[in-house]
Amino acid sequence: MFKTYSALKKNGVIGINERNVRYVSALNPRKFFYKVDDKEVTKTLATAVGIPTPELYGVIKDARDMKRLSEFMDHPDGFVIKPAQGSQGKGIFVVEGPLKGGWRLSSGRRVDLDDIKFQINNMLSGMYSLGGQPDKALIEYRVKFDDVFGKVSYKGVPDIRVIALKGIPIFSMVRLPTAESDGKANLHKGGVGVGVNIATGLTARAMQFDRLIEIHPDTAHPLEDIQAPFWDDILLMAAKSYDVTGLGYIGVDVVLDREKGPLLLELNARPGISIQIANRRGMREVLERAMALSAVNRTASERVKVAKELALELNPLAVNSSS
Missing domain, CATH: 3.30.1490 (Dna Ligase; domain 1)
Structure with missing residues (x-):
């Protein structure tokens, strides 16, 4: 047990308690939770700054x-x-x-x-x-999902989760519906999480029920090296979400519509930590680096640039995927 804990810590994996104490409680004032807990309010705030929603x-x-x-x-x-x-x-x-x-x-x-x-x-x-x-x-509006993930997934609407710290996108994954999840992109119900490279928007690794997989369990489609379209737009949406909510640690869920492009589905003030398994990387190092950077005086576009630079520096796979 101690060896397992030591290995997780060595690889920079954070747990629920660390997430809650160091990031959710420290960076997310409870008085702002209503902005993400009520989807109608979220939609109004997002629309006001040009973030598209259904x-x-x-x-x-x-x-x-x-x-x-x-x-x-x-x-x-x-x-x-x-x-x-x-x-x-x-x-x-x-x-x-x-x-x-x-x-x-x-x-x-x-x-x-x-x-x-x-x-x-x-x-x-x-x-x-x-x-x-x-x-x-x-x-x-019912999203007509983009074929790039539609052909991989099983029914339902795939979505992209981006975690941002102080408006800097740091980690991402695609969530794919399965037969077991009843066509919903819900990891708790059996959906598939596929890690996405922040620097490039390419998928790299995948998991289901915390187990590593290489193909979708229903479609048998390979899950690596799929390019997420509109990647810069998605990262910009995640960066702007910090400006409209005042929440420093946030999950941003985006869907891809084949006619309208990326649309903000919802925001989450308590994003889960399974995204680390999907990426096979811990978040601690990039979180600490992002915490040390001031987001206050940076525009959303500048924070996206910082995010890509961090990804290329801290994740060698980012260099390989972009070459």
Whole structure:
């Protein structure tokens, strides 16, 4: 046990306690958590500084708003219904389009109006919200995911997680849905995490349930050396998220739409640490280096440049991938 702990420490792997004490508690004022815990607030803040997000069709807070449900769902190419304060993909309905007498979910299941109202009422009751508090339901644009990860993944919408410290992107991974995760990009449910090189946007390594893998378990597609498109734009979105939230340690989740490009899905003030397994590298060294750099007097673009320089300096694989 002690040998394992020593090896992890030697390789710069941080644990939950270190993350909580040194980064979440120290850099994320609780008074700003509402900016990321409420997806409607996040969307408003992001839009104000030019960070693109999925279009919001409507918000349901009570029975009066429910009367406009048909109007909000009047989109033949589908829509998404999600709890504003949900987490880990819980409670989300991804509707691909109308089906005779109802709608078809991304899982292939057919639902009718009563099913959708029941799900929304569960959201309003707080069934999926943080702390079980009353919530609201957001109805928004359904992402048509980019083929670059669509052909690799199993149904659902793959996303890209970037962790930024003081607005400097330091670590990233692609999260791919699987059959086991029911088509959701959720690592806790069996989704696949694929490490992404910050300097180049190339995928390098992968994991599922904390086990290292080389191919997707359902599609058998190789997971290394896939180029994430719009990589500089994604890093810039992550850097700007610090400016709009005031949170110094944050997870930035981005989806790639084949028509609209990268879209901010949500922000997380308590990003997990499995990203280290996906990258097969600990975060401690890059965190400490980023902590020593002042982000206050740097623009978001300058912080992206710093991020790439750090990645090339601290990770030799970055040099190999970019050559």
